[in-house]
Amino acid sequence: MRNENVCIREDANPVQISEGRRKITVAATALSQLSSLLSLAGNEVRLKILYLLDEEKELCPCDLSDMLNMTIPAVSQHLRKLKDGGMVTFRRSGQTIFYSLRHEHIKLLRPFFKLIDQTNLNPTPL
Amino acid sequence: MRNENVCIREDANPVQISEGRRKITVAATALSQLSSLLSLAGNEVRLKILYLLDEEKELCPCDLSDMLNMTIPAVSQHLRKLKDGGMVTFRRSGQTIFYSLRHEHIKLLRPFFKLIDQTNLNPTPL
DNA sequence: TCATTATTTAAGCAAATGCTTAAATAATAG
DNA sequence: CTATTATTTAAGCATTTGCTTAAATAATGA
Numbered sequence: 001m002r003n004e005n006v007c008i009r010e011d012a013n014p015v016q017i018s019e020g021r022r023k024i025t026v027a028a029t030a031l032s033q034l035s036s037l038l039s040l041a042g043n044e045v046r047l048k049i050l051y052l053l054d055e056e057k058e059l060c061p062c063d064l065s066d067m068l069n070m071t072i073p074a075v076s077q078h079l080r081k082l083k084d085g086g087m088v089t090f091r092r093s094g095q096t097i098f099y100s101l102r103h104e105h106i107k108l109l110r111p112f113f114k115l116i117d118q119t120n121l122n123p124t125p126l
Numbered sequence: 127m128r129n130e131n132v133c134i135r136e137d138a139n140p141v142q143i144s145e146g147r148r149k150i151t152v153a154a155t156a157l158s159q160l161s162s163l164l165s166l167a168g169n170e171v172r173l174k175i176l177y178l179l180d181e182e183k184e185l186c187p188c189d190l191s192d193m194l195n196m197t198i199p200a201v202s203q204h205l206r207k208l209k210d211g212g213m214v215t216f217r218r219s220g221q222t223i224f225y226s227l228r229h230e231h232i233k234l235l236r237p238f239f240k241l242i243d244q245t246n247l248n249p250t251p252l
Numbered sequence: 253t254c255a256t257t258a259t260t261t262a263a264g265c266a267a268a269t270g271c272t273t274a275a276a277t278a279a280t281a282g
Numbered sequence: 283c284t285a286t287t288a289t290t291t292a293a294g295c296a297t298t299t300g301c302t303t304a305a306a307t308a309a310t311g312a
Contacts, residue, residue: 009188009222013241016182020193024180030245034238036243039168043300043302044161048150050195051157055149056142061259062135067146074301076260090207095258095309108237110159115234135258169270187289200271202290221279221288 039102041109045070046078050101053088054113058100166211167235171196172204176227179214180239184226 024031035122041047047067053059059067065075079099082088090099150157167173174194179185186195191201205225208214213232216225 009186012189012192017192020178020182020185020189021195022180024193027177027242027247029176030242032170034242035168035170035173037168038164038173038238042161042163042168044158045300047157047161047164051153052146052150053277054147059146060135062257063138063143063146066138066143067150069147071302073261078137080260084290088215092309095256097259108241111234111237112164116156116160117154120152125299171270188287196288197272199273199291203270206290218279221286223289 001121022112035087037087037108040081040087041112043078045074046082048111049075049078049082050087050109051113051116053099058091058098060096060098062096064099161212162211163234166213167209167238169204171200172208173238175201175204175208176213176232176235177239177242179225179227184217184224186222186224188222190225 041050045068049064052064052067061072061075061079064070064079065072068075079088079090083090083099087102088099089102090097092098167176171194175190178190178193187198187201187205189198190205191198194201205214205216209216209225213228214225215228216223218224
């Protein structure tokens with residue numbers, strides 16, 4: 001990519017550049033993990049699932065599909081991603097599987113849930 | 127989709143189902159806005175940009191491209207998304223354009239930046 | 253054991269995403 | 283005005299995402 005598309009600004013601060021590089025190098029792992037978490041929660045359907053699980057404590061794919069008005073496989077595939085990402089866990093009861101939040105892995109999302117509830121009382125924020 | 131792929135569980139709680147439906151209906155706007163925000167920040171490159179802007183106060187596409195080791199257009203396109211999403215703003219100084227965070231639109235991300243900094247001191251959390 | 257119910261898995265596909273390259277805009281310096 | 287520099291825009295393309303449908307697993311009850 002050199003030369004084309006890379007500007008060497010006359011007044012760029014080389015110290016600032018290498019500082020920036022260092023910072024994201026140091027934070028690389030955290031940034032990668034965080035972006036995974038955020039992109040998981042960044043899907044509207046999955047955010048709804050997380051919100052509903054927070055509200056209802058535990059739910060099965062079947063009930064979620066009714067609440068969200070989606071097919072079961074669609075819901076199931078989202079639940080798998082959430083499970084793989086460590087955000088939810090499940091227990092089996094007969095043929096039904098109840099999913100619930102892994103609160104210790106989700107504490108970062110709490111402010112979001114809180115905001116949603118506020119917003120319900122007091123529309124049009126953000 | 128009826129019948130195939132939709133289960134009417136014998137022991138489903140109809141009240142819970144309609145409660146769930148109501149909750150996401152009421153929270154629809156907030157959920158939609160939040161998921162946009164999260165999916166914006168859920169891209170690793172954009173999260174790095176946000177983090178760098180938080181650390182350095184303001185940066186131009188050129189310097190960001192050096193720090194991130196990416197082409198300028200790639201960076202520019204991410205910046206546009208962040209701008210469209212209301213997360214960053216900019217000022218012009220000659221031919222250089224400096225981007226910075228719109229802190230009031232980003233306060234929800236502050237815990238994440240904080241976590242990144244903690245993590246730098248104290249590896250392998252989440 | 254067999255039929256039914258709940259869930260997952262897998263293949264197929266359309267839409268969205270994010271990069272690349274090349275061509276426009278914009279602003280400055282000579 | 284012209285050349286140069288910083289940035290944006292746009293087209294092309296490969297990858298990812300998220301749904302659908304159909305087929306597999308799993309557990310229960312007759």
